[in-house]
Amino acid sequence: MLPAALGLAVLAVYPLVQLVRMSFSAVTSSTLQNPWALVGWGNFAADAKGGELWAALGNTGIFALIVTVVGLVGGFAAAVALRDSGRWPAFLLGMMVFIWALPPVVNGSVWKFLLGDSGLFNTLIHATGLAHSPVPFLYDQHMALYSVAFVNSWAVVPFNALVFRAAMLGVPAEIFEAARLDGAGPAKEIRHILIPAVRPTTLVLTVLTVVYAFRSFDFIYVMTYGGPGTATNTLPFLGYLQAFVQYDYGKGAATAVLAALLVIVLAVVYARSVNKEENE
Secondary structure, eight states: OHHHHHHHIIIIIHHHHHHHHHHTEEOBTTTTTSOOEEOTTHHHHHHHHSHHHHHHHHHHHHHHHHHHHHHHHHHHHHHHHTOSOSHHHHHHHHHHHHHHHSOHHHHHHHHHHHTSTTSHHHHHHHHTTSOSSOOOTTTSTTHHHHHHHHHHHHHHHHHHHHHHHHHHHTSOHHHHHHHHHTTOOHHHHIIIIIHHHTHHHHHHHHHHHHHHHHTOOHHHHHHTTTOSTTTTOOHHHHHHHHHHTSOBHHHHHHHHHHHHHHHHHHHHHHHHHHHHHHHO
């Protein structure tokens, strides 16, 4: 385990320590190569005084809520639809794995084109007469965050579907046969058999999906770049803007530390849920 521990220390622990150290220091583009002057909680206080942090925190909460709900419900529905064996379920599962494996930059670029003024969605809306002008999916300050969140959900649904399907395949076939003999239809099978069977898996997937949503950066960067204005700024993207656009590395590090603390809390919940499931 020593090589793995050394690799983790170099690639994860050391950068995290440097990030925390930078968050308590005054670091800009002019002082980056010089000894960092400690400012204590100054970067965090400046972050809290500005309105950007609280707006980004609210956007992050809405974003994570949409991605989690749509990702879990969509993943469960897809798993129910594809739990049978056959040529078409196997083909659709392969397509879902392909979508999940696509790099976020590629996936986001495709969706940016689809949601554009002359993209597929606006073309269909105009052809059906639902609207006479393009719908600003990515340019309206109220719609942009929801659009990017739904696209991010599309990327996480395949993974959740695969995990849910694996849990469903673990249910003995005799249980479904007994339920059908008792007159249970598909709806009752889902309610009384499948949902209880995937309950432990749902807890683990919920934590994983929330963590995934909290750290999402790629789709926002590609599709909206935090805009229009600051409508799609989340904590990770705000930290990027502060550090690599405004060149205030100390303030950007403080924002990144806050985002990391939220993820660490969720990681602890995930570890406890996994341990509880293994013990049961």
